[in-house]
Amino acid sequence: MAETPVSSGAPAPSGRGARRARDVRDPFPARPAGLRRRWLVAGIVAVAVAAVAGIAYGPVSLPPGSVAAELLNLVPGVHLQSGLNEREIAIVTDLRLPRVVLGLLVGGTLALAGGCYQGVFRNPLADPHLLGVAAGAGLAVTAVIVMRGVTGADITVGLPVTVPLAAFVGALGAVLLTYLLGAAGGRDRSPATLILAGVAVSAFLSAGQTYLLQNNAESIQEVYSWMLGRLTTAGWHDVLIVLPYAVVTAGVLLLHRRELDVLTIGDDEASSLGLHPQRSRLLLVAAASLGTAAAVSVSGLIGFVGIIVPHTVRMLAGASYRAILPLSVLFGGAFLALTDLIARTVAAPAEIPIGVVTAILGGPFFALVLRTTKRVET
Amino acid sequence: MSEDVRTAVGAEADLPAVEVTGLRVTLGGTPILAGVGLSVSAGEWVTVIGPNGAGKSTLLRAVAGLLPADAGSIRLFGTPSTRLSRRERARVVAAVAQSPVVPAGMAVVDYVLLGRTPYIPPFGRESAADLAVVADVLDRLELTRFASRPLATLSGGERQRVFLARALAQGAPLLLLDEPTSALDIGHQQEVLELVDQLRRDDGLTVLATMHDLSVAGEYADRLVLMAGGRVVADGPPREVLVEELLATHYQARVRVIDGDHGPLVVPVRATGRRADRPG
Numbered sequence: 001m002a003e004t005p006v007s008s009g010a011p012a013p014s015g016r017g018a019r020r021a022r023d024v025r026d027p028f029p030a031r032p033a034g035l036r037r038r039w040l041v042a043g044i045v046a047v048a049v050a051a052v053a054g055i056a057y058g059p060v061s062l063p064p065g066s067v068a069a070e071l072l073n074l075v076p077g078v079h080l081q082s083g084l085n086e087r088e089i090a091i092v093t094d095l096r097l098p099r100v101v102l103g104l105l106v107g108g109t110l111a112l113a114g115g116c117y118q119g120v121f122r123n124p125l126a127d128p129h130l131l132g133v134a135a136g137a138g139l140a141v142t143a144v145i146v147m148r149g150v151t152g153a154d155i156t157v158g159l160p161v162t163v164p165l166a167a168f169v170g171a172l173g174a175v176l177l178t179y180l181l182g183a184a185g186g187r188d189r190s191p192a193t194l195i196l197a198g199v200a201v202s203a204f205l206s207a208g209q210t211y212l213l214q215n216n217a218e219s220i221q222e223v224y225s226w227m228l229g230r231l232t233t234a235g236w237h238d239v240l241i242v243l244p245y246a247v248v249t250a251g252v253l254l255l256h257r258r259e260l261d262v263l264t265i266g267d268d269e270a271s272s273l274g275l276h277p278q279r280s281r282l283l284l285v286a287a288a289s290l291g292t293a294a295a296v297s298v299s300g301l302i303g304f305v306g307i308i309v310p311h312t313v314r315m316l317a318g319a320s321y322r323a324i325l326p327l328s329v330l331f332g333g334a335f336l337a338l339t340d341l342i343a344r345t346v347a348a349p350a351e352i353p354i355g356v357v358t359a360i361l362g363g364p365f366f367a368l369v370l371r372t373t374k375r376v377e378t
Numbered sequence: 379m380s381e382d383v384r385t386a387v388g389a390e391a392d393l394p395a396v397e398v399t400g401l402r403v404t405l406g407g408t409p410i411l412a413g414v415g416l417s418v419s420a421g422e423w424v425t426v427i428g429p430n431g432a433g434k435s436t437l438l439r440a441v442a443g444l445l446p447a448d449a450g451s452i453r454l455f456g457t458p459s460t461r462l463s464r465r466e467r468a469r470v471v472a473a474v475a476q477s478p479v480v481p482a483g484m485a486v487v488d489y490v491l492l493g494r495t496p497y498i499p500p501f502g503r504e505s506a507a508d509l510a511v512v513a514d515v516l517d518r519l520e521l522t523r524f525a526s527r528p529l530a531t532l533s534g535g536e537r538q539r540v541f542l543a544r545a546l547a548q549g550a551p552l553l554l555l556d557e558p559t560s561a562l563d564i565g566h567q568q569e570v571l572e573l574v575d576q577l578r579r580d581d582g583l584t585v586l587a588t589m590h591d592l593s594v595a596g597e598y599a600d601r602l603v604l605m606a607g608g609r610v611v612a613d614g615p616p617r618e619v620l621v622e623e624l625l626a627t628h629y630q631a632r633v634r635v636i637d638g639d640h641g642p643l644v645v646p647v648r649a650t651g652r653r654a655d656r657p658g
Contacts (some may be wrong), residue, residue: 028513
């Protein structure tokens with residue numbers, strides 16, 4: 001955490017005797033931006049609260065304290081009396097925990113990718129679906145569902161083409177297409193070129209999807225329910241699918257969080273400070289897209305998380321990506337886990353699509369944050 | 379490697395800070411620099427002047443390593459620029475662009491701290507030494523009281539000082555300033571340029587700048603380089619470059635050059651008789 005002032009006793013550079021005396025006496029004029037400890041703690045608390053709540057409430061409600069105790073029991077060496085019977089323990093660990101963990105992973109990844117895109121493209125409206133992820137996944141999933149509907153049988157000739165796989169491949173394919181189209185702009189391409197290429201690719205793929213749906217109206221409901229997003233209750237299977245990608249994405253992006261700060265002051269400035277802006281941007285976009293594609297493949301198109309969470313974090317905890325990225329992971333995960341709780345309990349036993357809940361909940365909350373925080377210069 | 383460069387800077391002060399020979403740069407198929415030669419001694423202040431489109435900013439960007447050269451060479455303190463990695467170059471050359479991006483929500487202190495990037499390990503964070511350098515720079519540029527203010531809330535003159543502070547925090551012996559005063563009123567122009575001159579004398583910095591205001595350019599620079607059409611057409615002390623014929627030829631301007639205390643003063647004059655033509 002960036003909380004160490006100069007006067008903390010760290011050795012000053014040698015050979016600067018006179019200056020050193022002054023520096024040690026005067027406090028550093030202002031606290032440099034970075035991840036503040038209290039926000040980190042708040043983020044961890046949010047994740048813990050979301051996890052306990054998400055596990056405790058449902059068709060069978062369990063006491064949150066017992067759930068917390070049962071969760072702690074998962075830590076090796078901890079043995080607490082939760083007071084839950086065997087069936088309730090199974091609900092906690094086999095049914096609800098995987099879904100909550102999936103929500104944390106998907107929400108954290110989407111929010112992180114969104115925050116990264118906003119920095120890389122210097123565009124506050126950038127979201128993880130910007131470069132064609134949504135349209136690509138949408139077209140591929142529609143194609144698979146339609147084909148399945150037409151033949152009424154497995155037309156994939158034994159190939160394991162599932163909806164998640166189609167979504168993943170479609171999403172990454174679209175981003176690749178966007179990149180190639182943007183790269184055709186030549187060496188001096190700006191971030192804006194890539195965004196425009198993303199718009200073109202998205203429009204093209206969406207048109208294809210619309211055409212397919214129009215000719216196969218019977219598939220519309222299935223396609224839409226996928227597009228509006230939902231977290232599955234498929235045990236640990238989906239978690240294990242997303243986990244490696246989420247870890248890689250988070251690792252790459254969090255390591256580059258300071259570089260993202262440098263990129264915000266301009267490509268020329270970043271270059272003359274020793275960075276390779278084009279190279280960094282490619283790496284960051286690739287990592288963010290990979291994570292997004294993995295998230296989309298298991299959860300459908302959940303909108304809003306990628307925009308609302310990083311922006312809220314920015315307004316509350318400062319404009320530095322050293323704070324925005326790690327906090328987006330935590331608050332994004334907590335937000336989606338809580339959203340999922342609402343999605344599956346409000347109209348129980350039916351489930352509301354989680355994408356609908358993120359928008360209904362997120363919109364007013366965002367407005368509230370806008371109103372109650374200090375004006376942010378744009 | 380970069381440490382070697384820095385030591386070389388101190389040890390062999392007789393090497394020119396910038397040595398450009400036969401530099402050709404083409405942008406989007408258009409030749410912008412058509413064989414430019416330029417030498418700047420260590421500790422010298424050289425200002426490049428010339429009409430719009432002469433290639434002044436391109437020359438500065440090439441020296442900063444931001445543009446690839448089609449032909450020719452750029453040496454920085456004796457080392458070919460192409461032999462330096464970006465990070466090494468960043469410790470030798472600091473540049474302030476004409477109108478840098480003002481990032482939303484970034485505080486002055488954080489902006490200036492970014493100048494320490496070439497010293498911070500790739501995935502590391504700033505050290506106490508980096509913070510000390512920044513505190514020192516803020517103090518010298520009288521920016522300490524603005525330290526926690528968002529950059530976007532500062533006035534034009536204050537922002538220009540912050541941009542300069544970021545470049546100084548880089549600790550590079552060569553400072554490139556592209557139109558450092560074009561957005562400032564006359565008083566703040568003088569304030570910023572006096573500050574640059576003070577820093578140059580205190581730290582032994584070399585300054586290579588571009589400027590549009592010819593009188594101001596001549597007052598502060600040791601030497602002026604007049605560019606036109608991608609070439610250097612005059613190079614010398616202000617008194618030899620700021621002469622009416624040269625300016626008339628290359629700027630298509632009617633000017634009178636008057637002797638001033640710190641160099642020639644260039645005054646634009648209208649063509650005779652024009653004013654009488656105006657009705658009313």
